[in-house]
Amino acid sequence: MTTDRDQACFEAGIKFGALYHQFAGTPVSPESAPSLETAIEESIENQPFCESVSVDILTDELDVEHGYTELTGEYMEVEIVVDHEGVEVVAEMAMEDGYPLMKLDEIRNERSE
Amino acid sequence: MTTDRDQACFEAGIKFGALYHQFAGTPVSPESAPSLETAIEESIENQPFCESVSVDILTDELDVEHGYTELTGEYMEVEIVVDHEGVEVVAEMAMEDGYPLMKLDEIRNERSE
Amino acid sequence: MTTDRDQACFEAGIKFGALYHQFAGTPVSPESAPSLETAIEESIENQPFCESVSVDILTDELDVEHGYTELTGEYMEVEIVVDHEGVEVVAEMAMEDGYPLMKLDEIRNERSE
Amino acid sequence: MTTDRDQACFEAGIKFGALYHQFAGTPVSPESAPSLETAIEESIENQPFCESVSVDILTDELDVEHGYTELTGEYMEVEIVVDHEGVEVVAEMAMEDGYPLMKLDEIRNERSE
Numbered sequence: 001m002t003t004d005r006d007q008a009c010f011e012a013g014i015k016f017g018a019l020y021h022q023f024a025g026t027p028v029s030p031e032s033a034p035s036l037e038t039a040i041e042e043s044i045e046n047q048p049f050c051e052s053v054s055v056d057i058l059t060d061e062l063d064v065e066h067g068y069t070e071l072t073g074e075y076m077e078v079e080i081v082v083d084h085e086g087v088e089v090v091a092e093m094a095m096e097d098g099y100p101l102m103k104l105d106e107i108r109n110e111r112s113e
Numbered sequence: 114m115t116t117d118r119d120q121a122c123f124e125a126g127i128k129f130g131a132l133y134h135q136f137a138g139t140p141v142s143p144e145s146a147p148s149l150e151t152a153i154e155e156s157i158e159n160q161p162f163c164e165s166v167s168v169d170i171l172t173d174e175l176d177v178e179h180g181y182t183e184l185t186g187e188y189m190e191v192e193i194v195v196d197h198e199g200v201e202v203v204a205e206m207a208m209e210d211g212y213p214l215m216k217l218d219e220i221r222n223e224r225s226e
Numbered sequence: 227m228t229t230d231r232d233q234a235c236f237e238a239g240i241k242f243g244a245l246y247h248q249f250a251g252t253p254v255s256p257e258s259a260p261s262l263e264t265a266i267e268e269s270i271e272n273q274p275f276c277e278s279v280s281v282d283i284l285t286d287e288l289d290v291e292h293g294y295t296e297l298t299g300e301y302m303e304v305e306i307v308v309d310h311e312g313v314e315v316v317a318e319m320a321m322e323d324g325y326p327l328m329k330l331d332e333i334r335n336e337r338s339e
Numbered sequence: 340m341t342t343d344r345d346q347a348c349f350e351a352g353i354k355f356g357a358l359y360h361q362f363a364g365t366p367v368s369p370e371s372a373p374s375l376e377t378a379i380e381e382s383i384e385n386q387p388f389c390e391s392v393s394v395d396i397l398t399d400e401l402d403v404e405h406g407y408t409e410l411t412g413e414y415m416e417v418e419i420v421v422d423h424e425g426v427e428v429v430a431e432m433a434m435e436d437g438y439p440l441m442k443l444d445e446i447r448n449e450r451s452e
Contacts, residue, residue, distance in 0.1 A: 021364055024363065024364035024409065025359075025360055025363035025411075066437075072364075072409065098404070098405075099405050
């Protein structure tokens, strides 16, 4: 048996894995970062149960020795909100100990509150 | 508050999103399918909490009019097992109604049984 | 020995392969297509020797039965202009016979003309 | 007008761009590197005009502090051979000055020699 809460957490994970592995490796510079942020947000928001996606590319951190670099977890902070049948999950990704950690931030059962 | 069960479901989702969006678009033919299956399995098994990944590329379904095609959800079945602090999640992906559906199959709390 | 013309053709190919395999699989809908077009253009334009990239996502063609689909060659037309040491290459991608064909369109040696 | 030599250089570039942007970001460890090398080689060899692909993942260089890392140009050396109507192009990718440089190595016109 799986619950709506299980499903909501599962769906939040799918969005993070998709976002990261679809866009990791994209050439990015401080100038092109804003359009990439918007495209990542709007593309992942297409996915089922996805309420909102917020991507912040850390332009100050980008290695621009060659004019641009490839997007990796080191250069972005992400928050995703998923809603599955009234259970809302907020999850985020940020660097922790040199690793782009994806974690559950908050789970709200909107029907029971 | 999040539980180990929540985390396990979240982690299972991450693996599915990662697998799909890392490898979708890879050129594949019946001849190259076996090496791709193995590489997908072994690469995703590197990720944290991932116990096992099983990928079956449906070689009979591949469109080979041009000798090869691009891998999409239409052409693969996947099972992933994640273990987070004793909570084991089995999830799978298969076509359903023309859409590659990822779903939770089973959740087992190994500590309480 | 390789010439500037060889290099320019090689660089044009790199941009096409990069563009296609970076963004194939991205979730896209008629609503999110414009931001994705811009992001693809600006990200690939970061690459060395790349003068301009023009991407047209064929929103009328998108399969939206599930609200969105995954970007593939079937849904986009692309023109890329590369300049390597005065040799300008124009290349394009469009569907031909059910296959997203990338081809050289024009090569101009700007120094000798 | 474009020549077979132009086309061969263009096709070699496509293979490099495709290889890099399809597989950059893949989770890789010293244990899973061999299967990934084989899968990359066999998948890209499916593409038109591609004679052979040789991928060497530099397992000694992999950052394994977290057990695995993500594949980038820093960790691989690649040689690709393309043949377009008798013109053979050998191209390679290796790190140069902190940047994964793709370059034409040799062009042979097999018909005229």
